[in-house]
Amino acid sequence: MTTEQTRADAGRYVEDLADIEDDFDRWYVEVVKKSGLIDDSPIRGCKIIKPYGYALWEACMNYLDPQFKATGVENASFPMFIPRANLEREADHVEGFAPEVAWVTHGGGRAFPESEWWAVRPTSEAVILPAFGKWIQSYRDLPLLINQWNSVFRWTDRPRAFLRTAEFLWHEGHTAHATAEEAVERTLQMLEIFRVFLEEQCAIPTIPGVKSEAEKFAGAQRTYTVEAMMGGKKWALQAGTSHYFGDHFGRAFDVQFLDRDGSRKFIESTSWAVSQRVIGAVIMVHGDDAGLILPPRMAPIQAIGVPIYKNDEEKAQVEEALDAALGAVAFAGVRAKADWSDQRSGWKRNEWELRGVPIRLEIGPRDIAAGVATIVRRDTREKEQVATDDLATRVPLLLEQIQTDLLRRARALLDENTHPIDDYDALKEHVAANRGFALVRWCLDPACEAAIKEETKATSRCLPLGGQDDPGPCVRCGREATGPRWVFARAY
Amino acid sequence: MTTEQTRADAGRYVEDLADIEDDFDRWYVEVVKKSGLIDDSPIRGCKIIKPYGYALWEACMNYLDPQFKATGVENASFPMFIPRANLEREADHVEGFAPEVAWVTHGGGRAFPESEWWAVRPTSEAVILPAFGKWIQSYRDLPLLINQWNSVFRWTDRPRAFLRTAEFLWHEGHTAHATAEEAVERTLQMLEIFRVFLEEQCAIPTIPGVKSEAEKFAGAQRTYTVEAMMGGKKWALQAGTSHYFGDHFGRAFDVQFLDRDGSRKFIESTSWAVSQRVIGAVIMVHGDDAGLILPPRMAPIQAIGVPIYKNDEEKAQVEEALDAALGAVAFAGVRAKADWSDQRSGWKRNEWELRGVPIRLEIGPRDIAAGVATIVRRDTREKEQVATDDLATRVPLLLEQIQTDLLRRARALLDENTHPIDDYDALKEHVAANRGFALVRWCLDPACEAAIKEETKATSRCLPLGGQDDPGPCVRCGREATGPRWVFARAY
Numbered sequence: 002m003t004t005e006q007t008r009a010d011a012g013r014y015v016e017d018l019a020d021i022e023d024d025f026d027r028w029y030v031e032v033v034k035k036s037g038l039i040d041d042s043p044i045r046g047c048k049i050i051k052p053y054g055y056a057l058w059e060a061c062m063n064y065l066d067p068q069f070k071a072t073g074v075e076n077a078s079f080p081m082f083i084p085r086a087n088l089e090r091e092a093d094h095v096e097g098f099a100p101e102v103a104w105v106t107h108g109g110g111r112a113f114p115e116s117e118w119w120a121v122r123p124t125s126e127a128v129i130l131p132a133f134g135k136w137i138q139s140y141r142d143l144p145l146l147i148n149q150w151n152s153v154f155r156w157t158d159r160p161r162a163f164l165r166t167a168e169f170l171w172h173e174g175h176t177a178h179a180t181a182e183e184a185v186e187r188t189l190q191m192l193e194i195f196r197v198f199l200e201e202q203c204a205i206p207t208i209p210g211v212k213s214e215a216e217k218f219a220g221a222q223r224t225y226t227v228e229a230m231m232g233g234k235k236w237a238l239q240a241g242t243s244h245y246f247g248d249h250f251g252r253a254f255d256v257q258f259l260d261r262d263g264s265r266k267f268i269e270s271t272s273w274a275v276s277q278r279v280i281g282a283v284i285m286v287h288g289d290d291a292g293l294i295l296p297p298r299m300a301p302i303q304a305i306g307v308p309i310y311k312n313d314e315e316k317a318q319v320e321e322a323l324d325a326a327l328g329a330v331a332f333a334g335v336r337a338k339a340d341w342s343d344q345r346s347g348w349k350r351n352e353w354e355l356r357g358v359p360i361r362l363e364i365g366p367r368d369i370a371a372g373v374a375t376i377v378r379r380d381t382r383e384k385e386q387v388a389t390d391d392l393a394t395r396v397p398l399l400l401e402q403i404q405t406d407l408l409r410r411a412r413a414l415l416d417e418n419t420h421p422i423d424d425y426d427a428l429k430e431h432v433a434a435n436r437g438f439a440l441v442r443w444c445l446d447p448a449c450e451a452a453i454k455e456e457t458k459a460t461s462r463c464l465p466l467g468g469q470d471d472p473g474p475c476v477r478c479g480r481e482a483t484g485p486r487w488v489f490a491r492a493y
Numbered sequence: 494m495t496t497e498q499t500r501a502d503a504g505r506y507v508e509d510l511a512d513i514e515d516d517f518d519r520w521y522v523e524v525v526k527k528s529g530l531i532d533d534s535p536i537r538g539c540k541i542i543k544p545y546g547y548a549l550w551e552a553c554m555n556y557l558d559p560q561f562k563a564t565g566v567e568n569a570s571f572p573m574f575i576p577r578a579n580l581e582r583e584a585d586h587v588e589g590f591a592p593e594v595a596w597v598t599h600g601g602g603r604a605f606p607e608s609e610w611w612a613v614r615p616t617s618e619a620v621i622l623p624a625f626g627k628w629i630q631s632y633r634d635l636p637l638l639i640n641q642w643n644s645v646f647r648w649t650d651r652p653r654a655f656l657r658t659a660e661f662l663w664h665e666g667h668t669a670h671a672t673a674e675e676a677v678e679r680t681l682q683m684l685e686i687f688r689v690f691l692e693e694q695c696a697i698p699t700i701p702g703v704k705s706e707a708e709k710f711a712g713a714q715r716t717y718t719v720e721a722m723m724g725g726k727k728w729a730l731q732a733g734t735s736h737y738f739g740d741h742f743g744r745a746f747d748v749q750f751l752d753r754d755g756s757r758k759f760i761e762s763t764s765w766a767v768s769q770r771v772i773g774a775v776i777m778v779h780g781d782d783a784g785l786i787l788p789p790r791m792a793p794i795q796a797i798g799v800p801i802y803k804n805d806e807e808k809a810q811v812e813e814a815l816d817a818a819l820g821a822v823a824f825a826g827v828r829a830k831a832d833w834s835d836q837r838s839g840w841k842r843n844e845w846e847l848r849g850v851p852i853r854l855e856i857g858p859r860d861i862a863a864g865v866a867t868i869v870r871r872d873t874r875e876k877e878q879v880a881t882d883d884l885a886t887r888v889p890l891l892l893e894q895i896q897t898d899l900l901r902r903a904r905a906l907l908d909e910n911t912h913p914i915d916d917y918d919a920l921k922e923h924v925a926a927n928r929g930f931a932l933v934r935w936c937l938d939p940a941c942e943a944a945i946k947e948e949t950k951a952t953s954r955c956l957p958l959g960g961q962d963d964p965g966p967c968v969r970c971g972r973e974a975t976g977p978r979w980v981f982a983r984a985y
Contacts, residue, residue, distance in 0.1 A: 040624060043579060044572040044611060049624055052567035052639065059568065075544035076551065080536040080660055081573070081613075081644060082595075087535060103574075103600035105613065109648035110592055119536060121573075121597065121613075132532060132541055141834070147544065151644075152573060156601035168572055342633070 018355070021290050025233030029285060033162040036293050036356045038280070046160045046167030050277070053356065054163075056301035057280045058170055062150060064202045064298075065172065065275070068194050074146040074174060079128050081151070082119035087127040091253035097219020098123040101155035103167075121154040126220065126272060129175045130254035137268060139259040140179050144187070148174040163281035164238070164493050171276035177268040179260060181247065184269035185223075188245040191273040192225045195241035198275070203283050204296040204407035205229050206415050207240055208438075208488060210463025215447055218272075222247040228462045228488060230415045231285035235437040237462045237490040238282050243273035281493070286411050287380075293357025294380050296407050297400035304330055304376075304396055305358040306339035307349045309365030323364045326374050326392055330362070333393040335400065337362075354379060359403050360396060378403060380410075421486060425476055428489070432457040438490045442482035444475035453477055453489060462488040510847070513782050517725030521777060525654040528785050528848045530772070538652045538659030542769070545848065546655075548793035549772045550662055554642060556694045556790075557664065557767070560686050566638040566666060571620050573643070574611035579619040583745035589711020590615040593647035595659075613646040618712065618764060621667045622746035629760060631751040632671050636679070640666040655773035656730070656985050663768035669760040671752060673739065676761035677715075680737040683765040684717045687733035690767070695775050696788040696899035697721050698907050699732055700930075700980055702955025707939055710764075714739040720930075720954045720980060722907045723777035727929040729954045729982040730774050735765035773985070778903050779872075785849025786872050788899050789892035796822055796868075796888055797850040798831035799841045801857030815856045818866050818884055822854070825885040827892065829854075846871060851895050852888060870895060872902075913978060917968055920981070924949040930982045934974035936967035945969055945981060954980040 018035065019027035033039045038054030050058065066076075082105060089095045105119040106112060113119070122128065133145060150172045160166045174191060178184040192209055199205045207227035217224035221244040229240045251257070251267035260266050287294040297303050306327045310316040320341075327337040340349050346363075353361055363375040373386040376396065380403055387395045418437025422428045431439050439459065443449060453476075454460050468485025475482040510527065511519035525531045530546030542550065558568075574597060581587045597611040598604060605611070614620065625637060642664045652658045666683060670676040684701055691697045699719035709716035713736040721732045743749070743759035752758050779786040789795050798819045802808040812833075819829040832841050838855075845853055855867040865878040868888065872895055879887045910929025914920045923931050931951065935941060945968075946952050960977025967974040 040627065042572045043576045043620065043623065044574045047572040047574070049572070050570040052569045055569045056567070058570070075548070077544045077547045078542040078550070078644070078662060080534045080539040080541065081646075082536045082539070082660075084535045100602055103597045103611075105595045106598045107610075108595035109650065118599075119595075128535065131535065135532065152570070154573075158601065168574075170570060 018290065018292065021233060021288065028233070028288075030162070032288060032292050032355070033284060038284075039162045044167070046157050048160065048162055048166050050170070053301060054280065057283065057295075057299055058277055060202065060299040060301070061198075061275070061279060062172070064198055065194070066150070068198070069148050069174065072146070072190060072194075073144075074148045074176075077147050077149055078151070079125050079132065079149060081122055083122050083125070083128045085116060085118045085120060087131060088120050090127065091220050091250060094126060094220035094253075098155070101157070103154050103156060123153055123155045124272070125149070125153075125173055126175065126250055127254075130250050130256055130270070133175075133177050133268065133270075134254055134256040137177060137256060137258050140261050143177060143179045143258060143268070144183065145177040146174075146187075147176065148172055161281075161493070163277050163284070169277050171274050174271075174273045176271045177251070177256065178270070179258065179266070179268070181269050184247075184271050185245050188223075188225060188243045188271045188273065191271070192227065192241070192243040195243070195273075195275055196227050199227060199229065199240055199279065199282075200408060202296070202298050203279060203286075204404055204411055205240065205279075205282055205286050206408065206412045208415075208463060208465050210465040210488065212242075212463055213445075213447075213450060213461040213487075215450055216461055218242065218244045220249060220253075221245065222249055225466075226463050229282050229286065230418060230438060230490075231282065231493065232288065232414065233285060234435040234491070235414070235418050236435070237438065237488070237492040238278065238285070239462070239492065240279055240282050241273075241275040244271060246270045246272070286414070287407055288357070291351070292355035294407070295357035295359060297359045297404045300357065300359050301336065302338050302358050303335050303400055304337040304360040304362050305353045306337065307346055307353070307361055307363045308339065308341065309346050309363055309368075315366050318366060318369060319364055322369050322389070323362075326362060326364060326389055329389075329393040330396045333397050335396055359400055362392075362396070380407060419488075423473070423476060428453075428459070428476055429457045432459045432489075432491055435491075438462070438488050440486040441476040441489050442471065442473045443487045443489075444478055444480045444482045446475075446478065446480075449475055449477040457489075458491050459489040460492055462490050462492060464488075510782065510784060513725060513780065520725070520780075522654070524780060524784050524847070525776060530776075531654045536659070538649045540652065540654055540658050542662070545793060546772065549775065549787075549791055550769055552694065552791040552793070553690075553767070553771060554664075556690055557686070558642070560690070561640050561666065564638070564682060564686075565636075566640045566668075569639050569641055570643070571617050571624065571641060573614055575614050575617070575620045577608060577610045577612060579623060580612050582619065583712050583742060586618060586712035586745075590647070593649070595646050595648060615645055615647045616764070617641070617645075617665055618667065618742055619746075622742050622748055622762070625667075625669050625760065625762075626746055626748040629669060629748060629750050632753050635669060635671045635750060635760070636675065637669040638666075638679075639668065640664055653773075653985070655769050655776070661769050663766050666763075666765045668763045669743070669748065670762070671750065671758070671760070673761050676739075676763050677737050680715075680717060680735045680763045680765065683763070684719065684733070684735040687735070687765075687767055688719050691719060691721065691732055691771065691774075692900060694788070694790050695771060695778075696896055696903055697732065697771075697774055697778050698900065698904045700907075700955060700957050702957040702980065704734075704955055705937075705939075705942060705953040705979075707942055708953055710734065710736045712738065712741060712745075714741055717958075718955050721774050721778065722910060722930060722982075723774065723985065724780065724906065725777060726927040726983070727906070727910050728927070729930065729980070729984040730770065730777070731954070731984065732771055732774050733765070733767040736763060738762045738764070778906070779899055780849070783843070784847035786899070787849035787851060789851045789896045792849065792851050793828065794830050794848075794850050795827050795892055796829040796852040796854050797845045798829065799838055799845070799853055799855045800831065800833065801838050801855055801860075807858050810858060810861060811856055814861050814881070815854075818854060818856060818881055821881075821885040822888045825889050827888055851892055854884075854888070872899060911980075915965070915968060920945075920951070920968055921949045924951045924981075924983055927983075930954070930980050932978040933968040933981050934963065934965045935979045935981075936970055936972045936974045938967075938970065938972075941967055941969040949981075950983050951981040952984055954982050954984060956980075
């Protein structure tokens with residue numbers, strides 16, 4: 002491929018991007034690839050997360066890891082395989098995960114007997130709980146608060162970048178407690194960390210709530226979730242979950258402790274996780290026709306410098322000014338970089354818009370003459386001239402402003418597209434027309450939930466925490482529904 | 494188990510530890526377990542890395558990751574599986590790794606045809622190079638500098654905590670370059686980062702060098718290594734490797750680029766890694782009869798506070814003083830923690846010595862009366878009284894002193910036990926008596942290398958970089974050996 006060809010191809014980037022309103026799904030598929038976040042892999046259902054995409058995951062880890070540790074959680078590393086017998090020890094758990102498991106059946110040059118196959122971990126309860134059983138003797142060993150950053154594998158025939166891939170990056174927290182009260186408290190504490198993380202770091206407001214029996218984690222007594230609304234079709238995305246297991250796994254794996262009163266009890270346990278799905282959420286909540294819009298706090302590059310010049314003389318002049326400007330900005334704590342590739346400036350503008358860099362900083366001969374730089378917001382495309390001396394204060398301030406504005410915009414999306422709906426036909430239409438979340442009365446009968454899913458494609462997302470009681474007829478069957486309304490929506 | 498039993502068991506910790514001089518191997522097995530670094534797992538050949546052990550790995554990652562990034566390397570994530578066909582594409586590579594591979598043969602409820610089995614990655618060249626082939630078009634896309642932090646799997650029937658486990662934590666860097674010169678430069682640059690990391694962070698001096706043909710990485714043109722000397726039996730440990738592949742993998746995976754001169758060429762590539770083995774090295778280089786001795790820069794806890802009191806009144810008094818002392822020390826940047834468990838202070842002293850915390854800080858009523866704290870170095874057991882007002886300056890200084898002293902001690906171990914040996918019987922005796930590294934003349938004939946291994950159990954560790962030519966007769970066959978001497982030693 003010649004330089005000219007590369008340029009010509011590159012010039013087509015943005016015009017090639019599917020229209021976000023017309024075909025959100027195609028837009029998503031194209032934007033994750035063209036912005037350099039992800040690539041296909043030779044393993045079915047798995048993707049390669051490229052450096053730009055992985056940097057977003059690092060932004061998640063760098064936020065969450067210290068938060069977990071501040072609550073006393075410690076990281077550890079458990080094997081990536083689980084003996085078949087372990088996985089089969091908890092009935093609901095194995096029923097939920099077995100169909101998605103990949104099996105190691107040969108190793109070290111020999112075949113394993115079928116009863117001794119290894120499951121590639123779909124989640125690690127079945128290897129962590131037995132270890133807890135060895136480590137926990139008495140109440141003094143509790144709580145035990147463990148996390149691991151790793152990847153897990155759950156077979157899928159319909160992979161979707163970041164949102165659903167067979168192997169995916171996540172962390173999994175697992176805790177053991179002496180009392181149910183403490184375990185529930187931990188479950189909610191971690192959910193709150195997820196909620197704040199999504200809001201503060203990802204600029205995504207969520208609805209924290211409880212999952213229905215049908216939607217909860219395999220083996221959990223109660224699953225809490227933070228549900229976010231995506232852009233485009235306004236579907237829901239479960240952005241993080243926190244599970245309270247009661248003594249269910251303690252019993253299944255026989256993890257007991259000697260309590261203060263001298264009696265032996267089963268531990269209460271929890272697990273909680275966010276995964277690379279949140280990257281998908283960031284893309285879908287904030288992106289626009291031109292590509293990604295990254296929240297400044299997550300953006301690997303927060304300010305991209307684009308030099309404007311026509312000849313070598315101008316280039317030398319601009320280089321000095323741009324280096325100085327970006328140096329000042331970087332010194333103020335901004336992740337800044339210049340694009341000195343030999344592409345045209347128009348190409349660079351498109352490229353860095355596609356890649357969602359929050360601020361573009363342009364300097365050309367005219368800017369230099371005026372002692373200014375031109376800065377352009379990615380989200381609103383607003384331009385302003387800033388005196389070069391003021392860049393180090395203006396750019397960080399503008400980044401915070403963009404972060405705030407993105408959250409406000411995302412909150413408006415959620416608020417304006419979440420409606421109480423009492424009529425079943427109206428619900429069907431609401432869902433079919435992609436009008437967002439429906440707040441409905443539901444009698445809690447799983448048959449109604451299943452019927453709603455069958456007839457509208459909407460699933461129960463959660464019972465929002467702290468909701469007001471609003472009794473009335475079930476939206477599906479008309480029988481009395483008590484308690485607060487549930488969120489129903491189509492979901493990724 | 495009752496409290497009394499727990500205490501009684503705990504009291505036996507240190508007396509149970511095997512004598513480090515008498516039985517270094519048993520000492521190692523016991524110390525990694527009793528100090529809470531690692532535990533057995535239900536998967537053959539794999540271990541669970543417990544929080545205290547994982548914190549040491551975090552100390553490695555936290556040092557290395559920014560170092561890699563400072564040289565332009567970016568992190569990414571590739572699938573944990575490799576299609577069989579990919580692995581088989583490079584002949585030396587598959588020959589080297591196939592016997593150690595674990596195979597996924599079933600997934601999503603069905604069996605794969607044997608030709609489509611997935612290898613659990615033993616290393617990722619065979620999935621990364623094909624991706625490089627998609628990402629690299631021209632010289633403008635080079636160099637491509639990628640790293641990933643993950644775990645890989647290589648079957649072993651003789652696992653050894655941290656040193657050799659089937660699954661192990663590591664990072665793997667992979668780079669592609671336009672020229673051989675640049676690729677070799679990168680290989681050496683990363684080796685130097687490893688050398689400095691081991692010295693500065695782990696307090697372990699190493700001998701950087703080149704591996705022999707027999708000892709190099711499967712598929713590499715040249716493998717560089719940093720070889721460290723362990724305590725106890727003074728065996729060698731390969732603590733990090735950096736491989737120059739030439740265009741070998743470029744050809745095997747058909748990764749070409751359009752060069753400046755308009756011609757198509759195969760890329761030159763490298764890979765480089767350190768693994769959790771370095772934790773094993775830290776344990777074996779610095780530990781003593783009482784357990785671990787952690788270099789302060791790596792230690793998860795740098796100063797452990799042990800309160801001394803006889804009754805509740807004293808306890809309250811001591812609590813206030815210890816909190817204040819540790820608070821001041823923590824404010825000075827020291828990772829400090831108090832042990833308020835209900836164990837006796839004697840138990841606590843043993844426990845934290847076993848766990849290798851560099852400084853123990855004790856405060857009792859007498860210390861309070863004198864306005865001092867007693868601080869005890871883990872490495873030398875030296876005690877000193879420090880005025881509480883001076884703790885915030887004295888403790889950080891002492892930590893740096895300990896770090897320096899550990900490195901000096903480790904360097905003395907290496908220097909004093911590395912000897913030129915010209916006589917073959919002397920070499921046999923040297924190796925059999927665990928007297929350390931032998932610097933020998935070797936004719937480079939693989940037959941001599943194999944014979945030395947067979948007859949003495951010593952392997953060629955490396956040809957040290959920058960060594961002086963010292964021609965003379967080969968230690969094994971007497972034929973002329975040119976160039977500098979090679980390091981031969983038994984190795985883990």
